[in-house]
Amino acid sequence: MKKLNKVVIFGVGLIGGSFSLALRKVGAVTEVVGFGRSVATLNEAKQLGILDRIGDDVAREVCDADIVLVATPVAQMADIFKRIAPHLGANTLVTDGGSTKGDVVAAARASLGNKLAQFVPAHPIAGGEKSGAGAAQADLYQGKKVVLTPLAENSKASVKSVRRAWELCGAAVSEMTPQQHDEVFAAVSHLPHLLSFALVHDLAQRDNCEQLLSFAAGGFRDFTRIAASSPEMWRDICMSNREALMSELQQYAAELYVLHQALESNDAAKLEEIFSLARKVRSEWTQQ
Numbered sequence: 001m002k003k004l005n006k007v008v009i010f011g012v013g014l015i016g017g018s019f020s021l022a023l024r025k026v027g028a029v030t031e032v033v034g035f036g037r038s039v040a041t042l043n044e045a046k047q048l049g050i051l052d053r054i055g056d057d058v059a060r061e062v063c064d065a066d067i068v069l070v071a072t073p074v075a076q077m078a079d080i081f082k083r084i085a086p087h088l089g090a091n092t093l094v095t096d097g098g099s100t101k102g103d104v105v106a107a108a109r110a111s112l113g114n115k116l117a118q119f120v121p122a123h124p125i126a127g128g129e130k131s132g133a134g135a136a137q138a139d140l141y142q143g144k145k146v147v148l149t150p151l152a153e154n155s156k157a158s159v160k161s162v163r164r165a166w167e168l169c170g171a172a173v174s175e176m177t178p179q180q181h182d183e184v185f186a187a188v189s190h191l192p193h194l195l196s197f198a199l200v201h202d203l204a205q206r207d208n209c210e211q212l213l214s215f216a217a218g219g220f221r222d223f224t225r226i227a228a229s230s231p232e233m234w235r236d237i238c239m240s241n242r243e244a245l246m247s248e249l250q251q252y253a254a255e256l257y258v259l260h261q262a263l264e265s266n267d268a269a270k271l272e273e274i275f276s277l278a279r280k281v282r283s284e285w286t287q288q
Contacts, residue, residue, distance in 0.1 A: 011036055131233070186247070
């Protein structure tokens with residue numbers, strides 16, 4: 001893949017900002033232009049070397065861009081697709097950083113019209129509880145997974161180009177369908193975030209919340225770290241993947257009921273059986 005002449009980023013926070021910094025680090029891009037809702041964030045991104053320019057005319061910037069990355073919360077993507085669709089150049093590819101794919105693909109189908117084939121959906125499996133341009137890191141994607149969910153309309157060349165861009169950021173790229181993606185990440189990403197938020201919310205409503213938190217130690221800190229993530233972003237993710245997430249939540253509730261029954265019946269053997277299998281699976285996973 002030749003050097004990218006221009007990359008346009010909508011949303012220059014952790015995901016979009018890190019994409020720019022990673023490409024810059026390996027000398028793979030000449031110019032990065034950014035759009036966003038906050039002038040302060042855009043100015044910060046420029047000061048941090050994420051952007052060369054702050055965009056003021058969508059039509060002028062996307063018409064000759066090599067890649068447009070939409071790295072906003074998923075609820076904002078439909079509007080951005082509508083804004084860019086009439087102006088995309090014939091050789092401009094679009095990708096995204098959304099944590100859900102079914103809704104993003106539906107929005108693209110509704111908004112991009114005859115430019116749909118130029119959109120190759122993606123989900124970088126990297127991030128953290130901090131957000132904004134100041135959280136962006138050049139090595140955020142190094143050794144991390146990025147999932148592409150190509151459309152039937154995509155050419156092999158388009159998918160290859162988007163794959164290469166993420167690989168230049170240091171990512172290991174894999175592919176699956178949008179439905180497979182949303183089912184997988186409902187279980188291993190969206191549900192854990194929901195549970196973490198729920199636990200902290202539960203304690204926050206108790207009269208002795210301050211006392212409880214004063215005794216919370218490493219286990220609580222580890223389990224609830226992701227509850228410091230962006231409420232707006234995770235609201236959108238949960239709503240956009242609600243069917244798969246409700247299914248996972250129902251299955252988790254059934255698992256909690258098994259634990260409740262074991263405690264109610266003083267079944268220590270059942271608890272140990274559950275804990276042992278969980279420990280085994282997690283240990284094997286962390287050693288991969």
